Amino acid sequence: MTRDEIRDIIIEIIQDIDEEAEFDGLDADAPLRDQLDLDSMDFLDIVMELRKRYQITIPEEEYPELATLNSCVNYLEPKLQSVAVS
Amino acid sequence: MQTKAENKRIVITGVGLASPNASNLTEFRQKLLAGTSGISTIDLRYMDTAPAGICSFAETKYRKKKENKRGTRAGCISVYCANEALADSGIDFSQYDKSSTGVYIGLTEHGTVETENEVYNISCFDYNVDYWTHHHNPRTVLNNPAGEITMNLGITGPHYSIGAACAAGNAALIQGVQMLLLEEVDLALCGGISECVDSFGIFASFRAQGALAEHKDPTKASRPFDLDRNGIVISEGGCVFTLERLDKALARGAKIYGEIAGYAMNSDARDFVLPYGPRQAECMKIALARAGMTANDITIINTHATGTRQGDIEECKAIREVFQDASNVYVNNTKSTIGHAMGAAGVLELAGNLSSFEDNIVHPTINLDSLDPACELPGIVANEPKQLDKVDTILNNSFGMVGINSVVIVKRFDAY
Numbered sequence: 001m002t003r004d005e006i007r008d009i010i011i012e013i014i015q016d017i018d019e020e021a022e023f024d025g026l027d028a029d030a031p032l033r034d035q036l037d038l039d040s041m042d043f044l045d046i047v048m049e050l051r052k053r054y055q056i057t058i059p060e061e062e063y064p065e066l067a068t069l070n071s072c073v074n075y076l077e078p079k080l081q082s083v084a085v086s
Numbered sequence: 087m088q089t090k091a092e093n094k095r096i097v098i099t100g101v102g103l104a105s106p107n108a109s110n111l112t113e114f115r116q117k118l119l120a121g122t123s124g125i126s127t128i129d130l131r132y133m134d135t136a137p138a139g140i141c142s143f144a145e146t147k148y149r150k151k152k153e154n155k156r157g158t159r160a161g162c163i164s165v166y167c168a169n170e171a172l173a174d175s176g177i178d179f180s181q182y183d184k185s186s187t188g189v190y191i192g193l194t195e196h197g198t199v200e201t202e203n204e205v206y207n208i209s210c211f212d213y214n215v216d217y218w219t220h221h222h223n224p225r226t227v228l229n230n231p232a233g234e235i236t237m238n239l240g241i242t243g244p245h246y247s248i249g250a251a252c253a254a255g256n257a258a259l260i261q262g263v264q265m266l267l268l269e270e271v272d273l274a275l276c277g278g279i280s281e282c283v284d285s286f287g288i289f290a291s292f293r294a295q296g297a298l299a300e301h302k303d304p305t306k307a308s309r310p311f312d313l314d315r316n317g318i319v320i321s322e323g324g325c326v327f328t329l330e331r332l333d334k335a336l337a338r339g340a341k342i343y344g345e346i347a348g349y350a351m352n353s354d355a356r357d358f359v360l361p362y363g364p365r366q367a368e369c370m371k372i373a374l375a376r377a378g379m380t381a382n383d384i385t386i387i388n389t390h391a392t393g394t395r396q397g398d399i400e401e402c403k404a405i406r407e408v409f410q411d412a413s414n415v416y417v418n419n420t421k422s423t424i425g426h427a428m429g430a431a432g433v434l435e436l437a438g439n440l441s442s443f444e445d446n447i448v449h450p451t452i453n454l455d456s457l458d459p460a461c462e463l464p465g466i467v468a469n470e471p472k473q474l475d476k477v478d479t480i481l482n483n484s485f486g487m488v489g490i491n492s493v494v495i496v497k498r499f500d501a502y
Contacts, residue, residue, distance in 0.1 A: 018152040037152065044220045052217060 001080040006073045009085075013049045017042050028069040050076070054083055092333035096263045097499060098343040099335050100175025100328035101437050102167040102277075106139030106321050106424050110170065115441040117423065118449040119471045123305035124424045125319055130286045131206065137299055137307035138283045139321025139425035149238055158200060158225050159281035161234030163324035164191060168235040168275050175328040177273065181338050188271035189232045189245035190261040191326075192254030192278035194428035194486065196247065197226035199284040231279045235326075243271055251486025252390070253351065254278050255325065255432030256494045260349045262329045272334065277326035280428035284322070292318055295359065297394050308426070309453035310391035310398050310419045311461040318392045321425035325433040343440045347479065347497040348377025354489025361397050366404035366491050370481065373493035374408070381412035383479055384495070386448055388439050389419045390483040391461075392426050401483065402461045409463075416465045416472060419451040432484030432492060442477040443498045 001009075007028075014021055014036065021036050032038055043066060050056045056079050058066075065075035101111045107124025108114035117124065128138035145154055145162055148169040154162045168189070172178075179187075204222055211217040224230070232245040244265075250257035255278025262276030282288045292298040299317035301307035308319040335342060350372035354362040374380060387405060391398040409415050420435035427434050442448060454468040482494045 017155070018150075020150060020152065037150075041156070041220065048217070048219065052211070057216075 001083050001085055003073050003077060005085050006076050006080055007069060010046070010069060010072050013046050014038070016049070017045050026069065031067050032069060033067070054080060056080075092336065093331045094267060095332040096266050096329055096346045097332050097335050098327045098346070098440065098496070099330050099340040100171040100177065101325070101343060101440065102170025102172070102174060103323070103325040103434060103437050104141040104143045104163050104166055105323050105427070105434055106141055109141070109143035111174070111437060111441065114438055118420065118438045119447060121423065121450055121452040121469065123308070123452065124321070125304045125308055127304050128283055130289055131202070132286050133289060136289050137301060137304035137319045137425070139319065139323065139427065140283055141322050156221065157234050158230055159284055159322070160193070160196060160231040160279045163281065163322065164231040164235050164279050164326070165238045167277060167279070167324040167326035168239065171275060171326040171328050172239070176338070176340060177328060181334070182273040184240055185242045186272040187241045187243040188262065188265050188274045189235050189241060189243070190248060190258045190265070190274060190276040191232040191235070192248045192250055192256070192258030192429045192432070193228065193231065194251050194254055194280060194282065195249075196228050196230060198287055199281055200225045202285055202287055235275065250492070251488060251490050252426070252428050252431055253484040253486040253490045253492035254429040255434065256349070256482065256484040256492035257351060259327065259329075259346070259433055259494055260351065260492070262327070263346050263349065266329055266331055272331070274329040275326055276329060277324065277433040278430040279324040280322050280430045282322060282428050283320055289320060292320065299393055306453050308393055308422050310389070310393045310422050310451060311402070311458055311466065312454050313456040313458045315393040315395070315398065315458070317394055319421070319425035321427040323424065323427035323430040323434050325430055325437045327433065342499040344443055344480070344496040345499050346494065348373045348375075348379065348495040349493060350376060351490070351492045354491065356489055359487055361400045361485055362489065363400040363403035363407070365489070366401060366483070366485060367407040369491040369493045370404065370408045370483070373481070373495050377495045377497070379479070379495065381409045381415070384409070384412065384415050384481045385474070385477045386439055386442060386480045387415060387417045388435050388480060388482045389417060390431070390485045391419050392421055398458070399460045401485070402463055405463055416448045416467050416474070417463050418448055418467045420449070422452045422454065432482060432494070436480065436482045436494065436496065439480050439482070440496070442480065446474050446477050448472040448474060448477070
């Protein structure tokens, strides 16, 4: 999976959590939580969806890696390297 | 008739509802008077289709789709009904403090739907509980529907659910009355909610008990008192009332739908599922006594009858015992039109009759083609509405499993 594909997957998962989420002007290096209507339960939804889709287990201590869109991509890139977009 | 001080009299000043055939009181009343059934069919997980009452209302009128997805169906219905009730009442929280507002929601059950959904979800992952949702506990705590109302409206007073099987709507209404009389709160949002059409288990359990209605035309499946009745039609729905003390309601010029004149709850102490007429009769008598009324003072008896063989007969026996000497009492049944909305049934059915104080019409019991002789009662209003000179009082019955009975009597505000 490419970095762009991973980015699109994260956005798709967030859209599934909040259909009204607005991504225009999103700063990829700023915390998602500050820019979107997301709380800790929503981040657990992201973690669960990654587990369901790609069998990725994210340990609790690594949750901060999901803070920004770019940090998500950085963190997930090696884990999804061999996964093809379905 | 004794006169109480205005701050000891509790009145209904707002109604918000979601019924299988309506999403507000005006529409609900029109459908009940026209005898327009709200029953369709539902496809159930692991089962065939079954007749059911499903609500259609503006789910995102008062909160975002995201919040509906996060919460429960019961919460979604609750938030809609509570907001509608407040809007109807004209209360904008400049008259009442949010910290002195109580939210009391009656539930037949809660968590069944959410648990079934999660078990199905992990069945797709070889029952690996790592895939069990973190939303399970906040969704299934019993205060969930009431709590979702407080989060939505920023109400910081008490909130909780009243678990009382199918008497729960009335039980929550009674709780609201009591908390107002105790001055624990100044405004009560109370009512009942049911999300149970999303639970295959509830349908399957009624079917296993031989108590799930079947009919090739779903609109004819709910037929209390009819010889061809064969069980319950399960519905979702909700109804929330705003209750206030009369002095406060008058001070703000509120529209008053009716006054809670009396109420009672008791227990059969006998059987898990079979209702018991003699105890239901006792419950009605206690409510009448508390209202300072006799059977002759009642205009409408809104029955609980669900369309089961034994249940309908037991209630009719109880009514005969209490009302044997009463004349000019009219009997109807709302479930024939909307099915059995479980925890919402008592309050939704009361709401459907409240407008009688304005139009003086008794809404009909529909699908009553061949009255079961065992259910014969004087004054049954069958298939066509009945216009009266004046409706002064409504006695609302709501009974439930494990032997729980509730009766609420509401009177026209200017009646006495």
